[in-house]
């Protein structure tokens with residue numbers, strides 16, 4: 001048995017906090033490592049000790065093995081928990097940790113190495129009798145062989161990087177014509193992104209469901225599974241909503257998948273927590289995809305339905321303890337998780353950045369979240385801020401609780417996917433359990449954000465105006481400022497909501513406030529402020545409330561699940577920027593990685609001008625019309641904010 005008294009967490013954000021919480025409960029001291037971007041992050045403040053490991057870019061901090069090992073030495077940590085992402089599935093890191101005489105909380109470097117390549121993992125799975133997606137995973141990587149194998153598999157075919165992950169390194173090829181080119185590009189990308197150009201070919205399974213099995217193995221040869229999670233709702237092959245159990249499985253198939261995963265784990269001598277991923281076709285046949293040799297983002301749905309703490313199990317296993325059970329605890333109730341991300345689903349999921357003025361999540365759900373009021377959300381790391389997870393006796397109840405919690409989640413200051421998540425949970429197809437990995441595209445129309453109707457804007461705008469009045473007269477006085485004995489013209493407040501003008505007229509009268517918007521008058525008899533909650537009483541005594549946050553000319557109002565972002569007019573009209581004819585504006589904050597034109601160049605409509613990179617995505621800014629490049633305001637390497645003017649092209 002190995003003692004573990006102090007654990008260093010080689011990660012950041014919500015998962016670093018989540019691991020530390022369990023350590024604390026187990027009486028284990030915690031050490032955080034942080035980049036300069038995270039110096040005041042909640043996970044750093046929560047840790048017993050924290051060590052700076054470098055500047056913001058991950059490859060200079062969270063991916064630097066030596067800096068992390070030095071931090072462990074300096075603080076006397078005995079063990080390292082890698083979280084997910086970053087170095088968690090890096091065999092070289094696991095080996096370096098072991099060589100330094102520390103405990104790596106995860107499988108051995110050897111097992112990570114074996115399963116890290118999708119090619120090797122598929123071969124192991126097949127040898128263990130586990131069904132794999134029909135395809136080619138041979139050593140002969142010549143273009144001629146790949147083309148011939150693709151013809152055997154049939155189109156569409158999926159070209160995959162063996163070393164890929166996080167939904168990257170995959171390419172769908174619909175017919176033989178585009179194949180040779182796709183193979184060449186995939187190989188190039190795989191070499192640059194993953195340092196390994198090995199490719200696999202797989203049949204592209206039509207409308208699959210993603211179903212995975214959680215496994216645990218101890219160092220005494222016991223391997224068990226903890227049932228399944230379904231993660232079919234994805235964007236860019238990355239999960240957005242996950243649940244346990246899966247509505248697609250009957251007891252026989254559930255048992256068959258669990259058995260297959262355990263057999264695969266036994267075949268490699270799996271020690272630690274891991275996930276065996278499958279896709280299932282609409283007929284229910286399932287095929288192995290890959291093994292993730294770490295804690296998964298979506299592990300909480302397994303925890304809530306089995307009652308086990310998976311981080312505790314990981315630590316017990318790392319100490320050399322026996323699991324102590326040879327079958328999974330029964331699944332209890334239903335758990336659904338949503339990933340809350342700093343991204344805009346209505347703008348092609350582009351990452352967003354900003355300051356969070358508040359972070360409040362209702363206590364009806366488990367919130368694994370890495371940000372607090374005041375957190376600056378930047379562009380250096382993954383856009384996931386955290387997860388909300390509901391647990392209830394039935395699937396319908398879990399969806400309802402989670403949806404309500406999302407609607408009441410108060411995170412002003414940043415555009416997130418919160419409202420889209422709420423719409424997913426309310427969608428009839430979701431509620432009927434009719435899921436596949438194309439869910440978001442199939443239902444894109446119904447899931448898109450809608451401009452709220454005038455009635456809903458009115459409630460938000462009235463709340464905002466009253467907030468202004470109440471903030472100046474906190475005690476709801478009889479004659480608040482703005483009250484005039486002889487009322488004449490309305491006072492006006494001019495706001496912008498997106499591109500729309502919201503001119504609101506109001507006057508304080510003896511028995512309340514009258515507010516006018518869009519030709520309609522709202523008479524409010526009483527109103528007041530309770531923290532940041534503005535309440536008001538309308539006709540017939542209807543009392544309602546909204547939440548309001550203000551920062552300079554900007555204001556956010558949460559009303560009936562919608563976060564309205566108002567900008568006060570006078571200070572909004574900044575000259576320049578958006579108004580430049582032919583001006584190309586950065587759609588997201590990021591780094592300029594390519595400038596493809598020079599000043600004076602004549603370009604066609606749609607010509608690529610500048611390429612921006614934020615997190616793991618590249619975005620090409622193109623000419624909106626034909627013309628001449630009149631000005632270029634950025635150079636390669638520049639960091640730009642959203643809405644920054646990049647270039648001017650005029651005809």
Ligand code: ADP
Nearest residue numbers: 012013084085086165166239296297298382384
């Ligand atoms: P999973 O199957 O658990 O979703 P993925 O293979 O998609 O696993 O990878 C985990 C995801 O988490 C990736 O999108 C990765 O970029 C992201 N990620 C890695 N580290 C962090 C972190 N500290 N905070 C938030 N997201 C992270």
Ligand code: ADP
Nearest residue numbers: 164165166167168202203204205210237289437
């Ligand atoms: P990653 O390492 O990026 O997680 P996976 O092999 O686990 O790669 O696949 C991620 C997602 O891509 C799956 O959940 C599924 O949505 C889709 N996918 C992968 N392989 C196939 C396939 N053969 N047919 C259809 N979709 C697939």
Ligand code: MG
Nearest residue numbers: 166277289290
């Ligand atoms: Mg995967």
